[in-house]
Amino acid sequence: MLPVTLDRTTTEPLPAQLAAQVRSLVLSGTLTAGDRLPSSRALAADLGVSRAVTEQAYDQLTAEGWTEARPGSGTYVTMTRTTTAVAPRVTTRPTGVAPARSARSLPRSASPRSSRLDTGTPFFDPRLEPGWRRAWREVSATAPPRGYDDPRGLPELREALAARLGRTRGLELHPDEIVVTAGTTDGLRALLPELRPGPVAVEDPGYRAAAETVLTYGREVVDLPAVETVRDLGDAVAAYVTPAHQHPLGRVMPAADRLALLEAARRADAVVIEDDYDSEFRYDVAPVPAMATLDRERVVYLGTAAKSVVPTLRLGWLVAPAELHELILRRRTITHAGAAWPSQRALLTLLRDGWLDKAVRSARRVYAERAPRVAEAMSPYATLAGPLAGMYSTWLLPETDAVRARDAAAAAGFEINLLSTYARSSGLTGLVIGFGGVSDVELDQALTAVTGALVERVV
Incomplete structure (x- = not known):
């Protein structure tokens, strides 16, 4: 049994309490790399909670990299990775000298009225506008x-x-x-x-x-x-x-x-x-x-x-x-x-x-619905660079294909960034597709333009 205690008198959710205490056990050295955690069912029985509590805690710890789930074996502490030390570049x-920009980094047709599928424009729920206006009325008063x-x-x-x-x-x-x-x-x-x-x-x-x-x-x-x-x-x-x-x-x-x-x-x-x-x-x-x-x-x-x-x-x-x-x-x-x-x-x-809190919950729901739609459209043509989270996703593909897709989107009235514009020495290329600052219809139109250009490469 893990040496953890859950406090049912606090407002902190039980899965969050359990995950936090396992993290502390790892950081203190009580748990080390390779240690097998109790099964979610056994730990739930020991703690007197539902299995959902332990499963949520284990999922959270695995997502953060503290543990890994091995099918048919169990959940293990993982605090080491087989990686090579990186020499900084x-x-x-x-x-004051501006960075040089190649012609291929600029879209062929960039319009001030283009809808931006970028990493920095969040979703704004129109149902929250009254609260927004109320805040500024209080400022004025x-x-x-x-x-x-x-x-x-x-x-x-x-x-x-x-x-x-x-x-x-x-x-x-x-x-x-x-x-x-x-x-x-x-x-x-x-x-x-x-x-x-x-x-x-x-x-x-x-x-x-x-x-x-x-x-x-x-x-x-x-x-x-x-x-x-x-x-x-x-x-x-x-x-x-x-x-x-x-x-x-x-x-x-x-x-x-x-x-x-x-x-x-x-x-x-x-x-x-x-x-x-x-x-x-x-x-x-x-x-x-x-x-x-x-x-x-x-x-x-x-x-x-x-x-x-x-x-x-x-x-x-x-x-x-x-x-x-x-x-x-x-x-x-x-x-x-x-x-x-x-x-x-x-x-x-x-x-x-x-x-x-309402704005974050609303935006999270929208992003959770839009991210899989972007993944479904892009997966046949590119490789997802990271997990589906946040208000954008990044797709790895050759620069020539990325430029062609970016330009097709620009011609349709949508601005999408190249991954290469974020890189200095890494050489990674692809597209960074945001989905917070556009409507559902605009997102579908932009994806149609992008995938249409990528289909040409596949065919």
């Missing part, structure tokens, strides 16, 4: 601060965010540990000047705005292969990663890889920058816990409202180790940096009224 260019606001952000908003991050991401925070930012890149801009001199590692392929922000601050970018275990950060002072849903490949960073990266960061005396940008949108299991829960002294946590509300709200949050936190606040106080007060006040209302 460096990408540099002078500050509330007296703004007479001077510069607290550089950490509105105290009431930080309290609401601390409660939400504890409930949804497993991060137990005091509100004063949170700094409200104007989005993820603003969080990076606040952090980068406080790091010691040296390059910053960024996933490849990865978030283009993050790499560009690092370069803008005059630092080298070290390319971290996004689908391999990182055991050596070289002389990098930080590593920027998207472990909950790798951008843009969609991979969830396995538990073993998270621990390996943290160990590499400790050896290099570097920090891990965790961008948790769309962690809410898993359809198969509960959202994977934040990487920051594994090491609060080594991880800088970045979150954003861009994917759960709208990108133009321009709000995010940063949680940094104590020393960096103080340096960031000192500079923000001097420079009067901070997120816009009206946006902060509106988000406070959206959180208080439960609007944000």
